[in-house]
Amino acid sequence: MLQGLRLQRLPSVQPGIALAMRALAIAIVVLAASIALLVAGEDPLALGAQLVSATFSSTFGMEDFGLLVIPLILTGLSVAVGQQIGTWNIGAEGQFLVGAFAATAVGLFVPGPAWLILPLIIAAGALGGVVWILVPTLARAFVGVNELITTLLLNFVAALLVYYVSTGPWRDRVGMSNSSTARITVEMPEFWGLIHWGLPIAILMALAAAAILAFSRWGYEVRLSGSNPSAAAYAGIAVRRHIITVMLLSGLIAGVAGAFELAGTVHRLQGGISNNFGYLGIMVAVLARNSCVGVIFTGILMAFILNSGIILQTQGITTSAVLAMTGAILFLTAIGDELAHYRILRAGSTRA
């Protein structure tokens, strides 16, 4: 039956097919999850209807959903920015945590008026993210050490650090909590309902990053260094310097995400504050094919998936199950991306 047809592999991905593959990947995983629920004696259609109504038909649901969008856009942007020059920042989770940690330090221990402290909190978060990616960045730029593994390993160190301060020296002694710090007094101002100004700022950051990458000389050099480092070096572009700035920027964005989460959503530092946002950010970036504008939409999509998991917790779905589903979507997307290189030709076609 297949005689007369053959496959041709194109050097680059066909964007339309890649997008269709992403939709297909999500559809397959949702279908598989529905079947699993059906086997477990649940009604997937009723659950789906419940999800949509719980999320979109009440202010409360929209607020919960919107609050998840903010960190996911930012961690996705963090990974996507790193990918512009071909670096893998798998450490957004750790940079997020250290950003939240640094923000807490300012929020708890620096007195002052809110108009002054709030910018300081965000700056501290940004600095925390930069500090946390500094060693992997320098190791990658100067010694060629794989940044994927070094950034990832620091996630565990960051988690231990946050666990230590929130259960130890910074523990909330007044509120009788054993696992979190006291509530910081300064908050991000609200934008819509409980959703704080982090949402429009995150979207603006993504748009700004996209514009700088697309229209500035720096952005051009970064993209060139990412797609062909040796050609870029030959053209006199300082590839190493760009790797350093891009990776630090990636860490900064994740750190800001941590500061927003702390000052806008959670208000106190606790062990689970990162909520896998860093790892889900990888997913957000991959689904957006590393487009800085795209992460706004895939961040919203990912927030919906994560939010669904949280709503369905009573039905036995946990954040762990959401993580596994996310992994399955990522896996199928990787396969789909490879398949999107191919096109089917009829034998004897002149276009071969």
Place this chain on the structure above:
Amino acid sequence: MDLLTGILATTFLAGGVLALAAMGEVLAERVGVVNLGAEGLMAMGAITGVATVAAVPSPALGFAAALVVGALFGMVFAFATVTIRANQVLCGLALTLIGTGLANTIGRSYSGTPSAAVFERVEVPLLSDIPILGPALFSQNVLLYLIYIVLPLGLHYLLFHTRHGLNMRAVGENPAAADAAGIPVGLIRFAYVTAGAALCGGAGAYLTLAFVPAWSDGMVAGRGWIAVSLVIFAGYRPVNAVLTALLFGLITSIGFVGQARNWPVAAPFLSMLPYLGTIALMIVPVLAWQKVRRLMAAPAALGEPFYRDVR
């Protein structure tokens, strides 16, 4: 004396997890495939071990089941990365998310209770009476002999002293040349990615059936990633991988001793040691000796899919 014996015994016990996973990763990477899913495979192996012994109280069966589950997940990974030739980094990260998420989901009903059966210690007659070394080396569970003697020597012999091993390395270094010489590149990659994944699954079962005999959420805690880094430091050699794993066993056991003896350092900081140590190991040697890079270089085609028709 007791302290030294204790540190040594824990070193071998703790290093075993990393050694097993690192040897699995060596297999995959030697044939040219980076498997970043080690962390997820270990999580699946760990929960498989616990769930199996809960049903049938045989640690050997639990370990075997974990090997099988690791191999099955490895086949799925190999299908994507070797057969379809999808991006290895993405597939590996995906496998980590799937394995970790699935294991934590399944593990909810096993959380907190100790494993129903574990690998018991076996005292080797006479040898276990040697002071200091005896209890550390010859009064351990049987898996350790597999991990520290049989597997590294066997894999070393396979890779560097057999025709088949030469073929494996050729596939990892230059698949096009290997293919031209008639070596089945795809088949060899598929087989050793699967075998490597099985060892990672086994490493997970070792964790729950011999080292920390209980399941808890997130208990693999980055050991898969440390194993992946060890392989780089070990220059993709099985014996070196085991020796490096022992070094990490030592770091872990120093952390344990510190907690047990109430050193004036908070426990979370001692727990950071293996991660910080790994990062130091990845950076310092390359800084110190530039020659190391050539000597310990990765297989030339590592991470690259092989397209016969393109090149």
